[in-house]
Amino acid sequence: MPILEVKNLVTRFYTIEGVVHALNGVSFDLEEGEILGIVGESGSGKSVAMMSLLNLLPMPPARIERGKALFYENGGQDSVDLLTLTKAERRRVRGGKIGYIFQDALSALNPVMTVGRQIGESLMEHLGLSGEDAKHRAVELLEHVGIPGAEKRYYNYPHQFSGGMRQRVMIAIAIACDPKIVIADEPTTALDVTVQAQIVELIKRLQEELRLAVIWITHDLGVVAGIADRVLVMYAGYPVEISLVDDLYNNPVHPYTKGLLGALPGIGGKRAGRLESIEGAPPDLLAKPKHCQFVWRCPYAFDRCRNEMPELVEIAPKHYTKCFL
Amino acid sequence: MQRYILSRLVQSAGILIGVLLIVFFMLQMTGDPVSLMVSRNASPEQVEALREELGYNRPVMVQFFDFFTDALTGDFGMSLRHRQPSLKLILDRLPATVELAATALMFALVIGVPLGLLGGSNPNSFWDIMARGAGLIGQTIPNFWLALILIVILSVHLGWFPTFGRNTWSLFGLTLPTRSVVLPAFALGLFTTGQIVRFVRSAVLEIKNEDYVRTAYSKGLSDRNIYMRHILRNASIPLISIIGVQFGYLMSGSIYIETIFSWPGLGNLLAEAIGNRDFALVQAIAFFTSLVVVALNLLTDVAYGLADPRIRYGD
Amino acid sequence: MMEIAKGTGLRIDRAPNTGIRAKAAYVCKLLWRDKTGLAGLIIVLIVITAAVFAPFLSPYDPLQQDLRSAKTPPAWTEEGDMDHPLGTDNLGRDILSRIIYGTRVSLTVGFFGVLIACSIGMVIGLISGYVGGLTDNIVMGLVNMILALPYLVFVVFIAAILGRSLLIVILIFGFTDIPIFVRITRGEVLRIRESGYIEAARSIGAGNGRIIFRHILPNLIGPLITIATFEMSAMIFYEAGLGFLGLSVPPSVPSWGNMLSTGRQYLTIYPWIATYPGLAIVFTGLGMNLLGDWFRDVLDPRLRRIKR
Numbered sequence: 001m002p003i004l005e006v007k008n009l010v011t012r013f014y015t016i017e018g019v020v021h022a023l024n025g026v027s028f029d030l031e032e033g034e035i036l037g038i039v040g041e042s043g044s045g046k047s048v049a050m051m052s053l054l055n056l057l058p059m060p061p062a063r064i065e066r067g068k069a070l071f072y073e074n075g076g077q078d079s080v081d082l083l084t085l086t087k088a089e090r091r092r093v094r095g096g097k098i099g100y101i102f103q104d105a106l107s108a109l110n111p112v113m114t115v116g117r118q119i120g121e122s123l124m125e126h127l128g129l130s131g132e133d134a135k136h137r138a139v140e141l142l143e144h145v146g147i148p149g150a151e152k153r154y155y156n157y158p159h160q161f162s163g164g165m166r167q168r169v170m171i172a173i174a175i176a177c178d179p180k181i182v183i184a185d186e187p188t189t190a191l192d193v194t195v196q197a198q199i200v201e202l203i204k205r206l207q208e209e210l211r212l213a214v215i216w217i218t219h220d221l222g223v224v225a226g227i228a229d230r231v232l233v234m235y236a237g238y239p240v241e242i243s244l245v246d247d248l249y250n251n252p253v254h255p256y257t258k259g260l261l262g263a264l265p266g267i268g269g270k271r272a273g274r275l276e277s278i279e280g281a282p283p284d285l286l287a288k289p290k291h292c293q294f295v296w297r298c299p300y301a302f303d304r305c306r307n308e309m310p311e312l313v314e315i316a317p318k319h320y321t322k323c324f325l
Numbered sequence: 326m327q328r329y330i331l332s333r334l335v336q337s338a339g340i341l342i343g344v345l346l347i348v349f350f351m352l353q354m355t356g357d358p359v360s361l362m363v364s365r366n367a368s369p370e371q372v373e374a375l376r377e378e379l380g381y382n383r384p385v386m387v388q389f390f391d392f393f394t395d396a397l398t399g400d401f402g403m404s405l406r407h408r409q410p411s412l413k414l415i416l417d418r419l420p421a422t423v424e425l426a427a428t429a430l431m432f433a434l435v436i437g438v439p440l441g442l443l444g445g446s447n448p449n450s451f452w453d454i455m456a457r458g459a460g461l462i463g464q465t466i467p468n469f470w471l472a473l474i475l476i477v478i479l480s481v482h483l484g485w486f487p488t489f490g491r492n493t494w495s496l497f498g499l500t501l502p503t504r505s506v507v508l509p510a511f512a513l514g515l516f517t518t519g520q521i522v523r524f525v526r527s528a529v530l531e532i533k534n535e536d537y538v539r540t541a542y543s544k545g546l547s548d549r550n551i552y553m554r555h556i557l558r559n560a561s562i563p564l565i566s567i568i569g570v571q572f573g574y575l576m577s578g579s580i581y582i583e584t585i586f587s588w589p590g591l592g593n594l595l596a597e598a599i600g601n602r603d604f605a606l607v608q609a610i611a612f613f614t615s616l617v618v619v620a621l622n623l624l625t626d627v628a629y630g631l632a633d634p635r636i637r638y639g640d
Numbered sequence: 641m642m643e644i645a646k647g648t649g650l651r652i653d654r655a656p657n658t659g660i661r662a663k664a665a666y667v668c669k670l671l672w673r674d675k676t677g678l679a680g681l682i683i684v685l686i687v688i689t690a691a692v693f694a695p696f697l698s699p700y701d702p703l704q705q706d707l708r709s710a711k712t713p714p715a716w717t718e719e720g721d722m723d724h725p726l727g728t729d730n731l732g733r734d735i736l737s738r739i740i741y742g743t744r745v746s747l748t749v750g751f752f753g754v755l756i757a758c759s760i761g762m763v764i765g766l767i768s769g770y771v772g773g774l775t776d777n778i779v780m781g782l783v784n785m786i787l788a789l790p791y792l793v794f795v796v797f798i799a800a801i802l803g804r805s806l807l808i809v810i811l812i813f814g815f816t817d818i819p820i821f822v823r824i825t826r827g828e829v830l831r832i833r834e835s836g837y838i839e840a841a842r843s844i845g846a847g848n849g850r851i852i853f854r855h856i857l858p859n860l861i862g863p864l865i866t867i868a869t870f871e872m873s874a875m876i877f878y879e880a881g882l883g884f885l886g887l888s889v890p891p892s893v894p895s896w897g898n899m900l901s902t903g904r905q906y907l908t909i910y911p912w913i914a915t916y917p918g919l920a921i922v923f924t925g926l927g928m929n930l931l932g933d934w935f936r937d938v939l940d941p942r943l944r945r946i947k948r
Contacts, residue, residue: 056539095545107536110555112562112634121554122544157634173544343785354801465925467877469884470918473904477911577790581881585904595793596885599800611797614790622788
């Protein structure tokens, strides 16, 4: 049962240097209660896609040109298109239905507001709690995400927390109003490795407890392998491969996915041999893509790849790829 | 926080010592103050006697030391012209200047903050054009000229305001301003208004793009809450610094306005002293205004530290 | 490489502008796009033209008194005539001619004042930022002290002591304005040093001289030109202010400040005497500020971002 269905999302940035083709037709769906990993290198449009859904991009320069993002409620009976909501409806979705965990909690939290109030704000907005109730609930949430001494920590400012603790606060904000979906936008990138593992654990735990659907954005295939149910690989603003996680690791089809997996240090020692890298640089997003954007770096590219854009086709059950091979 | 305040205190003290050095040697540059004081036909003996009496015949370093210790005890020397302690003359004029500067600052804040906020939140809108215009006007119209124009139009032609002078009225023993302060305060505050508009507008534009504002949007807050609680609030912390600096500027920069409006304040006293070549008084005013500005800066820094939790709970 | 839409991780590559001609073309394109910058440039050019060609442009000798036609109102009023488009002052001197000649005083003070302040300030700032350590602490201590002083009071004080002459006015502004340029230069030097490519240059064996001339100075030009424009406009203001108090160039010299000072005495009866020189100051200040804003946008690549 899908909870979110994104169809052919196109977002562009109109800058002084030219038009940046950030998203060139992103389609995917998200099942209720699953973890969908989105991987891709920086500039592939992972974050832009997620921010487009909630209209969080600065506009201008950004503009969502096309697409649908259907959000299903009540067991799939009702659906709304997130991209055509009114302002008030959108506010109800943001934070209320979809929580967002940002990458760098230090800059994503207001430095001059106590963390307690930053959580409470959301509660008062969506659940209509009074100041007192919001405080109680915020303290509970802080405890829930594993912050010791929550009662006291409520009054602290972000700079008084360690990186991991700040990310926990961020998570508390995202789950505060019982959302259906949580978007975790590289939630562990800015953290130490040991802390990373704790945060991954925490989100996994909360996902199970609260039956959340999670979209997990990362460029770290290792993290995805551990927790995701399915994986979407993005390149140059569109998905190149979508598959169940095991399928993707055992049987990658798109050359880019293969390259990514080749560039991954062996997981649990399964993969020995030398660490491969993908030759070349990501494509110039200023040009409108007319054919496969991986041709310049693809070892298997042939003429058709340089003339046509492949369709996203199902090559095995629940395994889609955008490649002529 | 204590360390922060302590370091600012030390800094301020250092600045004041420097100021004393500067104003002392500037007075030395004026030549012999005594020859300015005595009448043209005084005999050399009389001049010498006065020099002796006022201590101007001692070595420079001794004079500076005296000057320094006197200043520390609140003795800013004597006005050569008025034959009165300079500090007394200054303090007599201080209320008028404070009234003028405070009113000017109030105008600037009342106009500047909302205009900057409106402009910054809707770039290229009507309000933004107004805000940018106000910023530009503040920087391009000299206050002394604006004052003249205001007098011609609003006082002479329309008769809405007095052309010069300061009137006050009393209520429960408090001295309160009358409309006589409106024109001088508006003219004086124009530059500050422009600065505040510019600052608030650019702060809003910048903070709008901060990650934590995006977080606030992602929480589903209303625009009003986001602007009030996140954007304006965060912009108001650096605004404290601007206000402090501008108040210092208004206190010390009112020489033109006070001259034009015959406003009985410090600026006017300074202009008179310069006209009379009463450099001892000029020196005292220069030191006093420096003291005020430095003290304001110190206060501003402390207020800033209190307002910004990163400093308050720092160290 | 330039990053847009902060935090989205989205980057675009910009082809490097190679060659001076390409760069100049790019700057012209930007100037044309930003009409206010263009307006500022035109205004400044008009003022410069007026200063250079003053003898040809002014209808009268600015010093020539003519008591019979004294206090003639400007041409647009009923009593005025086209002989004196902007009227005459209390001594019958033509206001338009005096305003045109006044540009000379203003621009001279502004230009040479900034030249002095900028060249000395830049050298001190370079040394302070480059050498660092105790030198830097002392320099910045002094700079912060001077910047903390009530500027106007001290300028008036100094001007009153030193007396009235163009040279003295230039020197006063030139020297009192040094700290601003020190601070800007030092800030830029520190920024450039931190950016890492100085270390890269040093690691391949570049000497101090080469680093300063090839790597630091070119980066300083943009910010310094921007600040210089603003400071020039500020100096023109302050010069007029000093003149207004009777502390700038001698009263016989046609300068905007002196004209305002005269105009003030006749303000209620002959308001035009003070009005037009003030407008000239506003006009010049407007041009320089618009140009400065534009310089800041164009020459500071950190600020050049999104098309609005």
